[in-house]
Amino acid sequence: MEIGNSWEQKALVSELTQGMEIARKLKEDMSLPSSVNSRDSLLQRILSSYDKALLILRWNESMSNSLTMNQETNTSSPHFPILVDKSPLGEDAGGVHNSKKRKMMPKWTERVRVKIKNGVEVPLEDGHNWRKYGQKDILSAKYPRSYYRCTFRKRKGCLATKHVQRSEEDPTMLDITYRGSHTCKENDGVVAPKSADNDEKIHSNNIEFEHAQILSAKTDNITAHPFGASSSTSFGCMTQDDNYHALLPSLVLNNDPCLATLSQTSLLSPNTPQSVSPSFLLHEFDGFCNKPCPESHFAEIVSSTTNSPIFDFSFSLDAVGIDESFPFNASGFYPECTSE
DNA sequence: AGTATTTGACCTCA
DNA sequence: TGAGGTCAAATACT
Structure with a gap:
């Protein structure tokens, strides 16, 4: 197989390295009386990293095939359609223009549930920093x-993006669509520049959202192998700002029935109609978001994972530098076998 | 001052 | 031509 010295190679190395590092972290974690949630989070990230690596490999393979088989058409890839993108970011990369690659980047969707504990927002760490660059009203949404x-x-040329949208059926769920894999090193994503507050958000190992079932994995126009079914936790560094500033206000403004029990007047600030007290919302949100059995989501994850044609733990642990004595035991490894 | 967010404008594509 | 996605200036925040 051919891996160009470009985006996919960086992404592949990044994902595998990240997976290995998180696995080591998990190994250390296993010897400590830390929370099951923490281990679950690490586990999900490991699975996510390897799934992404696999997707990148397959993507590269299919792209090579399509370029070899048909240099003239740009729709021949069986898995990742080649589209033209006149992005200004385009640079020549291993014979395939980055601008073309951008739209071909692996794309997958995850659905996560907002997780609030004790009325206090607990930031999620997925190992990456995200900056919001836009918000759009979607016609059908x-x-x-x-x-x-x-x-x-800008600094690392990392092209990973995501978009977040609240589910219409269940406003406690967020649909997160990722595109591209991070080519920045994980530490780059973990250590936020300057802001101590930001640093705190990012270093917190708590889970803000409850992992829910993975919706689907897809490339630009097909439903690919269930990439996302890997129980990935990489649904982004969703901070309080990410979710409550951008999404909850819209809930309020749209008079969402799920927030019907909330007082409009108490939600709306006297100064700006769209600003909402995060602490209040967090408290109230916790109140109506009381669906039972968080573990069921993990069960769903594992269920979908084990049904995945690509999810196969027969890969060599040696190959990724993981000690085979790594304690993948039932109680620690499989979330549904754990208890809080 | 540096960084993040907001938001209207612009671009791309079907 | 309209919807989705991105840009970039203005603004807010630390």
Whole structure:
């Protein structure tokens, strides 16, 4: 197989390295009396990293095939259609223009549930920093879609992006669509520049959102292998700002029935109609978002994962530098076997 | 001053 | 031509 010295190679190395590092972290974690949630989070990230690596490999393979088989048409890839993108970011990369690649980047969707504990927002760490660059009202959607890209896009040329949209059926769920994989090193994403507050957000190992079932994985126009079914946790560094500034206000403004029990007057600030007290919302949100059995989501994850044609733990642990004595035991490894 | 967010304008594509 | 996605200036925040 051919891996160019470009985006996919960086992304591949990044994902594998990240997976290995998180696995080591998990190994250390196993010897400590830390929370199951923390281990779950690490586990999900490992799975996510390897799934992404696999997708990148397959993408590269299919792209090579399509370029070899048909240099003239740009729709011949069986898995990742080649589209033309006149992005100004385009640079020549291993014979395939980055601008063309951009639209071909792996794309997958995850659905996560907002997780609030004790009325206190607990930031999620996914190992990456995201900067919001846009918000758009989507015609067929009740809630606006927020667009994020990697904070290190300029400095590292990392093209990873995601967009977040609240589910119409269940406003406690967020649909997060990722495109591209991070080519910035994980530490770059973990250590935020300057702001101590930001630093705190990012270093917190708590989970802001409850991981829910993975919706689907897809490339630009097909439903690919269930990439997302890997129980990925990489649904982004969703901070309080990400979710409550961008999404909850729209809930309020749209008079969402799920917030019917909330007082409009108490939600709306006297100064700006769209500003909402985060602490209040967090408290109230916790109140109506009381669906039972968080573990069921993990069960769904594992269920979908084990059904995945690509999810196969027969890969060599040696190959990724993981000690085979790594304690993948039932109680620690499989979330549904754990208890809080 | 540096960084993040907001938001209207612009671009791309179907 | 309209919808989705991105840009970039203005603004807010630290």
